[in-house]
Amino acid sequence: MIGRLKGILIHKAPPWLVLDVHGVGYELEAPMSTFYDLPEVGREVFLFTHYAQKDDGVALYGFLREAERRLFRDLQKVSGVGAKIALAVLSGTSVDQFARLVQAGDIAALTRIPGIGKKTAERMVVELRDRAADLAGGAVAASAAMPGDPLGEAITALQALGYKPAEAERMAKKAAGEGDTAETIIRKALQSALR
Incomplete structure (x- = not known):
């Protein structure tokens, strides 16, 4: 892959x-x-x-951003949504804006995105509502994970381990010290979480 x-x-x-x-x-x-x-x-x-x-x-x-790739993948898990519609969503709205529309259940706004009808919009709201907060919060945290950015890499790694985006960001920032590598930040954050 x-x-x-x-x-x-x-x-x-x-x-x-x-x-x-x-x-x-x-x-x-x-x-x-x-x-x-x-x-x-x-x-x-x-x-x-x-x-x-x-x-x-x-x-x-x-x-360009990990949050966009994550939304692209999540959208395709919705019944009836393929890559073409997922690209249309990302072309027509930001990750944060899409998350807000899903949380609000704004079917009318979602149907204004090309390729999305009422039934597809309803399925998106039902199937993605629980993940919408993660999508919105993860957009900021995941975009920080550029190569050479230990804090951003640590946040992304903590999210991959199952921590919510806001929690992963809080843990990593609390654990990060001057000159720490991503591995060091992750280790300190996990040790702190176990106390």
Whole structure:
């Protein structure tokens, strides 16, 4: 599985972009939320990716923020929602805004996103309402997890261990010391949680 790519952006034409990673050109499909923040062609970029095997081949999706990739994956767990609709959601709204719409049960606003009808919007609200708080809180915490950022990496790791985004962020910030690595922050946070 391909989890992330770092390389030179050599082509972008929504919804497609091509990233050169050591001479290999990876073609990715990305939501407009990612396209808005991409650097100019010829510049280096870091993308979180989602690899999908389909009946007619494989697809690779790219996201600038981990929170977007997480929402993309969560959306596809909703009955009747595939990659195309998940990309439309991310192209039409931010992760935080989507989480607020789901928490509020705003079916009318959700149906204004292309490809989402009333029944799909209702399923999204029912199936994602419990996760909406995590989506909204995780957007800030997960976007901090850029390479070389020990605190952000620790927060993301704590979330992967099952801690809620807000709790993971609180634990990591409390445990972090000057010059600590991500591993050190995680170890201290977990030791503190056991006391």
